Amino acid sequence: MRSVLNQVDGSIRLPALFFVVAAILWLVVGTAFSLISTLQSYLPDFMSSCEFITYGRLAPAAANALLFGWTCNVIFALGLWIIARLSLAPIPSGGLLLVAGLFWNLGVKVGLFGILVGDLTTAEGLEFPGYATPILLFAYTLIAVWGVMAFRARQGGGVFVSQWYILGALFWFPWFYTVAQFMVVWFPARGVVQSITSAWYTGNLLNLWLAPMALATAYYVIPKVLGRPIHSYNLALLGFCSLALLGSWTGVAQLIGGPVPIWVSSVGIVASVMMIVPVMTNSLNLYLSVKGAGTELWRSPALRFVVFGVCSYFLASMIGSAMTFRSVSEILHFTTFASGQSLHLSYGFFSMVMFGGLYFMVPLLTKVEWPSAGLITVHFWGSALGITISVVALMLSGWITGHQMNDAAVPFMDVVLTTTTWLKVGTVGTLCLTIGHLAFAVHFLWMLFVTVTIQAKQGSILLDPASKEGAA
Amino acid sequence: MKNLPIIFCLILSSLAFSVIGLVFSSNIQLGSLTPTTETLDESGNPIAGDPLFPVTMPGVAQQGEAVYVDLGCIACHTQQVRRAGFGTDIDRGWGKRHTVARDYVTQGHVLVGSQRVGPDLKTIGERQEDANWHHLNLYNSKIISGDRSIMPRYAFLYDVREIEGTTAANALQFEVGSPYAPAAGFEVVPTQRAEVLVEYLLSLKLNYSLPEAQISEK
Numbered sequence: 001m002r003s004v005l006n007q008v009d010g011s012i013r014l015p016a017l018f019f020v021v022a023a024i025l026w027l028v029v030g031t032a033f034s035l036i037s038t039l040q041s042y043l044p045d046f047m048s049s050c051e052f053i054t055y056g057r058l059a060p061a062a063a064n065a066l067l068f069g070w071t072c073n074v075i076f077a078l079g080l081w082i083i084a085r086l087s088l089a090p091i092p093s094g095g096l097l098l099v100a101g102l103f104w105n106l107g108v109k110v111g112l113f114g115i116l117v118g119d120l121t122t123a124e125g126l127e128f129p130g131y132a133t134p135i136l137l138f139a140y141t142l143i144a145v146w147g148v149m150a151f152r153a154r155q156g157g158g159v160f161v162s163q164w165y166i167l168g169a170l171f172w173f174p175w176f177y178t179v180a181q182f183m184v185v186w187f188p189a190r191g192v193v194q195s196i197t198s199a200w201y202t203g204n205l206l207n208l209w210l211a212p213m214a215l216a217t218a219y220y221v222i223p224k225v226l227g228r229p230i231h232s233y234n235l236a237l238l239g240f241c242s243l244a245l246l247g248s249w250t251g252v253a254q255l256i257g258g259p260v261p262i263w264v265s266s267v268g269i270v271a272s273v274m275m276i277v278p279v280m281t282n283s284l285n286l287y288l289s290v291k292g293a294g295t296e297l298w299r300s301p302a303l304r305f306v307v308f309g310v311c312s313y314f315l316a317s318m319i320g321s322a323m324t325f326r327s328v329s330e331i332l333h334f335t336t337f338a339s340g341q342s343l344h345l346s347y348g349f350f351s352m353v354m355f356g357g358l359y360f361m362v363p364l365l366t367k368v369e370w371p372s373a374g375l376i377t378v379h380f381w382g383s384a385l386g387i388t389i390s391v392v393a394l395m396l397s398g399w400i401t402g403h404q405m406n407d408a409a410v411p412f413m414d415v416v417l418t419t420t421t422w423l424k425v426g427t428v429g430t431l432c433l434t435i436g437h438l439a440f441a442v443h444f445l446w447m448l449f450v451t452v453t454i455q456a457k458q459g460s461i462l463l464d465p466a467s468k469e470g471a472a
Numbered sequence: 473m474k475n476l477p478i479i480f481c482l483i484l485s486s487l488a489f490s491v492i493g494l495v496f497s498s499n500i501q502l503g504s505l506t507p508t509t510e511t512l513d514e515s516g517n518p519i520a521g522d523p524l525f526p527v528t529m530p531g532v533a534q535q536g537e538a539v540y541v542d543l544g545c546i547a548c549h550t551q552q553v554r555r556a557g558f559g560t561d562i563d564r565g566w567g568k569r570h571t572v573a574r575d576y577v578t579q580g581h582v583l584v585g586s587q588r589v590g591p592d593l594k595t596i597g598e599r600q601e602d603a604n605w606h607h608l609n610l611y612n613s614k615i616i617s618g619d620r621s622i623m624p625r626y627a628f629l630y631d632v633r634e635i636e637g638t639t640a641a642n643a644l645q646f647e648v649g650s651p652y653a654p655a656a657g658f659e660v661v662p663t664q665r666a667e668v669l670v671e672y673l674l675s676l677k678l679n680y681s682l683p684e685a686q687i688s689e690k
Contacts, residue, residue, distance in 0.1 A: 040624065041589075044613070048625045055624045056544020118542030122581050159476055168483045175487055179495060189499055191576040195584050196498045200490065208487065244482055248490035257554035258584055259571040264498060330558055334550060334588040405588075408563035412591055413620050419589060420622055 004088055011090035012081055013365050015097035017448075019077035020358060022105050024441050026069025031430075031437045033062030038430045042423040052116045060127040061115045067125060067205075068108045068136065071350070075213045076101070076143055078357045079166045081365075082220045083147060086163050087154035093146065100142035107135030123184045123198035125205055130185045137181075140174055161236045165216035168244060172208040176201060176248065192260050196252060203251020203268075206342065207243065207275075210350040214313070215239075215282060217357040218306050222289050225303050225360065226296065231288035235281050243278035246271045253324040257333060272324040279317040286310045301376045305356030308384060312348030316341060319395075331406060336419065337398025344391045347433075352383065355440070368450055375443040382436020390429030397422030505577045510681040525680040528578045529672075536672025539665050541581055543626070550585035551594040553678065565599065566592045567678045572685045575678070590623060597676040606670040607644050607662055615652045629666035635659050642667070 037058040040046050047053055076097075084091050111128030114120065119129035128136070147170050151163070180201035183189045189197065219236065223229050230236060252260075253268030290297055290307060297303045320341050323332050332338065359376070363369050370376060401418050404410040509522035518524070529537065540546075553567030561567060571594060576582050600606060609616045611630050613623035630644070632654050644660040646653035654660050662670070681687045 042622050044622050044624045049628060051543075051628045054543060054626070054628075056547045057542075059547050060544060120542065120544060122541055122546050122583055124586065159479065164479055167479070171483050172487050176491075179491055183495060183499070188580065188582075190503045191505060191579070192573045192582055192584065193495075193499045193502050194582040196502075197495050199586075200494050204487075204490075241482060244486040245489075248487055249494065252494060254586060257558045258552050259573050259575060261498070261501060261573070264494070267494070326558075333554075333559060334586070336587070336589075339587065406560055408560040412564070413617060416589075416617075416622060417620055420620070 004090075005085060007090040008084050008088070009081075009365055011092065012084050012094055012097075015094045015101060016077045016081045016361070016365055018098060018101050019073045019080075020362060020444070021448075022101065023070050023073035023077060024444055026065055026073060026105075026108070027437055028441050030062055030065035030070055031434050033058055033065055035427075035430050035434055037062050038423070038427050042420045042427075051118070057116055057118065057120065060120055061112050063125070064115065064127055065108070065112055066346075068111065068128070069105075071210065071346070072104065073101075074354045074358070075169075075209075076104070078217050078354060078361060079169070079213050080143070080147060080150065081361055082162050082216060083166050084150050086160050086220075087150055089150075089153045089155050091146070091150045091153055093149070096142055096146050100139045100146070103135055103139035103142070107132055107139060110135060121185050123180070123194065123201070125202050126180055126184055126198060130181070133177075133181055133185070137174065137178065144170055144174065160219075161230065161233070161240070162216040162220040164240050165212035165219070168240075169209055169212040169216075172204065172212075172248075176204040176208065192258070195255065195258065196260055196264055199251045199255050199268075200248065201251065202254075202342075204248045206345055207247030207250060210346055211243065211247070211313075214309060214350045214353040215243075217353050218286055218310055221302055221306050221357055221360050222286065225300050226290065226293055228289075231285050231291075235285040239278045239282040239285060242274075242281065246274050246278065250275055250320075250324075253329075254338065256324075256326070256329055269324045269326070273321050275317060276321050279314060279321075283310060283314040301370070301373075301380070302356045302360035304380060305352050305359060305383075307356075308380075309349050309351075309353035309356065312344060312352060312387075316344035316349055320345070331402035332398050333402070335398035335402045335405070336394045336422075337402065340391045340394030340398060343394065344387070347383075348387045348391065352387075355379070355383065358444075362444070362447065366447065368447060370443065371447055371450055372443060375439045378439040379436045379443065382432050382434075382439060386429045386432030386434075386436060388429070389432060390426050393422045393426035393429060397426075502573050505574050507578060508574070508683060510683070510686075512683045525682060526575055526578050529675055532668050533672040533675040534580070536668035536670070536675075537579075537581060537583075539669040540583070540672055543669075545593075546583050546585045548587065548589035548623075549591070549593045550588050551592065551676065552584045553592065553594050561592060564591075567595045568687045569678065569681070569685050571678065572682060574682055574684065593673070593676055595676060595678045597674040598679055601674065603670050603674060604645050606673050607666060608646070610666060610669070611644060611660060612652050615646070615650065626666070629663050629669070631661045631663060632658055633661060 036047060036053065037055055040048070040055040040058065080097065111132035114129035114132050115127055120127040121129065151167060180197055183197040184194050188194055219230060249271030250268055252264050253272045255268065256265040258265070287310070290303070297307050323329060323337065323341060359370065397419055401415050404415045404418060507524040507526055509518040509524060511519065513519050552571045553561045553569065555570035556562045562570070576584070605616065609623070610626045612625050612627065613621040617623070635657055639659055640661050642662055644662070
């Protein structure tokens, strides 16, 4: 068993590490962009003389660097690695993945360049200009071909929980991404059909791309680290089916009050509220899977991040369901609350789980343990405090300004003053995140460097599977 | 899970449902909306001879819309008026009626937006009809809204240059004694992009009724 897993790891080591390096570099770039644009959001003169980094371009550039750079690369690294491991068969043609990785990251660079020179589109998450996305789709095709090959090569008849999620997401992403590209960017549909499609797309991104990949990682890492199976197979099945059925209907809830037929936002609200079902079942199942593990949850870096992520998943999704109620959304609509909630999901849940996955995966691939517990602690607290401060600031700002906006007697500039105050608090959060990410990047590069030197000196000693599997 | 085909069917059908149910069906319902007259005749047809709304933007304004898009203004500004009873858009004077799907059918880029860091702009061309106001706001928003304004400066859309002979006709007019005014002997002149952007902003109006959204006379 272990020797097979070793062969699997060996067959995917190079491409997986390539994706990890790319993901971490984009994370640093995206964080730097976010930091500058957060400062610009209340210091309008900050770096405003240069058209290329004006707030309206830098903010989408930051979001897309994180979405297509960090998020997608880390998904490719972890998702493909998990699929290969669960197939229990070494997958040839890692070279295909490397080519795909090079093209994907070329596409991200072209897209970001396009945004900064002003070719951006107007739809959230689709800002890359129409000439960058074919490169992404080409790269993605190669990745998906590899994913299907890896799945078909699997030994034994069983299909694991993580495999459902990864397979689902690998199919869903290119599908909804292409539909959105066609209807919004390449051949724009008439009028507000564009708005409906792009709102639908943002819901899909969270529920059918980020969430399944993070859940797959959690469902894989938790049993591996604790050495016992997940609590309930049936709960996991319920969670998967309900997420698949509801996930792509929630995005349009944000169009409430907008120039669209009322049935559109109503459908979105119903689906958002029903999302309680997959969220509850998955959170409960994961909670019962770690219950009783005691200090192990805190001592293992992988579990610490993953458990933080699962808690955020529950909290952020519950808030997400509650905020779609008409009486609540009347207050929160158009405020920063929604960005706080989506940040909570995409970072507090997705990114934290993926960090945990990386802390678990990278030592198995490189055969070297993480060199410094201190840097992991800095990363954890930087990320945990940073995301908490950022989310709380955005949500409180949204709550207070929402009430001010709904009192027509409050002048608009008073609302701006409140926003400004909370944006300043949010900067502290972004600073914490920056520190955490820098610690992580330095740590990872240090580890890669150590790998090279130790392997050169000592050869096969560190490749002993027993000690490494046990250590993880 | 032994039944791999069932999982596959679920994966494929779940997204297929929402593509059909949300994207394609709204395209069927809304994709063929056309401009129409302010009121309809008894049989529900546009009244022959009446002007059609919404009108297509003039070419200059369309160029301005492209500038609005490339500067990412949508990050902070919406362009939609919500109906009375949901928010205070109409009370704040941001429009006399709520916007409906038909208001957007003549736009290439639909810029309804989703976040209001700044005010809604659907009717900014009615609220501020003075081009100089818009130019000053873009050049430095603090001139218009005071020091609290957090709108970025778009000074790169303007040339500050020495006055040669007479002041240019399109030079920005500052209040006497304004601390933001250029030094004596200098003038601030909008570039082509600033001119078309302001033309676009001035074209943003909601001063017509539609059969499904009448301006209520108060």
